[in-house]
Amino acid sequence: MLDQPLHFTPYLKTVIWGGERIAPFKGITTDKTGIGESWEISAVPGHVSVVDRGPYKGRTLTELIEEFGPELLGEENFRRHGTSFPLLIKLIDARDDLSVQVHPDDRLAQQRHNCPGKTEMWHIIDTIPGAKIYAGLKEKITPEEYEKRVADNTIMEVIASYDSAPGDTFFLPAGRIHAIGAGNLLAEIQQTSDITYRIYDYDRRDKDGNPRELHTFQARDAIDYTVHSDYRSHPEGSxxxxxxxxxxxxxxxxxxxxxxxxxxxxxxxxxxxxxxxxxxxxxxxxxxxxxxxxxxxxxxxxxxxxxxxxxxxxxxxxx
CATH class of the missing domain: 2.60.120.10 (Jelly Rolls)
Structure with a gap:
């Protein structure tokens, strides 16, 4: 019987844009540097969370779901998702700008990758002066104009940007172009999916000096080209x-x-x-x-x- 909460070993992910805030924020000691993400709870294949304390120490999240099913997930979740854990929970620390991205919806992700799409949200924990969040289109463009702007490096001109502050929330349904700007420490809640289409990366190079791969054509069909007046969330109550x-x-x-x-x-x-x-x-x-x-x-x-x-x-x- 599951009669107490579960705590998992975080997966600390080093990336080229990662910072140094996650370890002290979590109160842990590590030799890793450039930690951009802490996967707090994950059932993504290859990075399934492992319980690190209590009677189930050493057991994976997937093993516990297979054993306890609806007792862990809830009856409704178990009917919808079976033994799949539906959410991926992260902390993200952006020392530099993250690439501009879009995620496919469930239909397109199932068609192309046989997995769920990715709707997510960000809640800002801390920022440095000048930190920004990029979310959504600020003017109407066509798929053809999107491709042209990626090719001539003007795509940022049509993406809405916001000065970010602790306590801000951004809801990002699948299809919405977005990027985390340098200086943001945030919590990310998302569907269990690791499918990302990279649209633009500031001509940044990897450790070997090569341009990072873009997914221009895959992203074209995934983008929601609808324009909204405001992409920042304005929650009422909790x-x-x-x-x-x-x-x-x-x-x-x-x-x-x-x-x-x-x-x-x-x-x-x-x-x-x-x-x-x-x-x-x-x-x-x-x-x-x-x-x-x-x-x-x-x-x-x-x-x-x-x-x-x-x-x-x-x-x-x-x-």
Whole structure:
């Protein structure tokens, strides 16, 4: 029986644009440098998360889902996804600009790659002055103009940009062009998919001096060319982003308040990420677990009536 939350060993990914903030944010020591991503919870083949403490230490997330099924995922998730874990949870630290990208939707991803598409969201944790987020088209272009602008390096002229600040949220449905600008530390919640079409990379070179591969033609059919007036999210209340794939809520709790209930509206597991401070998370059987800044916990669907106390900023994620 799964009667306590699961904590996993993070996969720390070194990339050419990665920074040095993730390890201290998580309070861990590592010899790695240029860490751009920490995969907090993953079922992506080749990088499946492994429990690092408690009675299930050494077991993979996939093994636990195969053993416990709906007890871990929730009955509804189990009906929809079977033994596949539907979300990928990351921390991202951009020392330099990330490439401009787009992700295919479910239909196109299944057709081309036999996997789900990628809808995602970003919640900004910290920034440096001048940090920007790029999201969506700011003027109407055709697929033909898109290809021309990629070829002559003018694609950035038609992509909307925003000065980013801690607490900002950007929802990125599949098909929306986007990029994380230099100086952002953020949490990313996305569908379990590692399919990315790189549109533009500032003529950046890899460690061998070669231009990084672009996916101009694959991206052309994946892009949503609709223009919106504003691509920044403006949440009301605690719900930062809600869609068919996930709900993400923010809780700001302080030590002077009574225990704060963590909403559990879906028949789902609950992921708690601590972005600042620390909190005691209690659930219905009386067990209490302390979560610290940089930690991520997975609460099986059977663990309900979650409450948080302490002084912390938390994200609560359900599928």
């Amino acid at each position: 719900l930062l982003a809600g869609c068919r794939y996930f709900d993400v809520r923010r809780l700001d709790i302080d030590s002077d308040s009574a225990a704060t209930p963590i909403e559990h509206p879906r028949d789902s597991f609950t992921i708690i990420m601590c972005l600042d401070g620390s909190a005691d998370i209690a659930h219905g059987n009386g067990c209490v677990t302390t979560i610290h800044c940089g930690d991520t916990l997975l609460y099986p669907a059977t663990l309900r009536e979650l409450t948080a106390s302490g002084t912390a900023t938390l994200l609560s994620v359900q599928s």
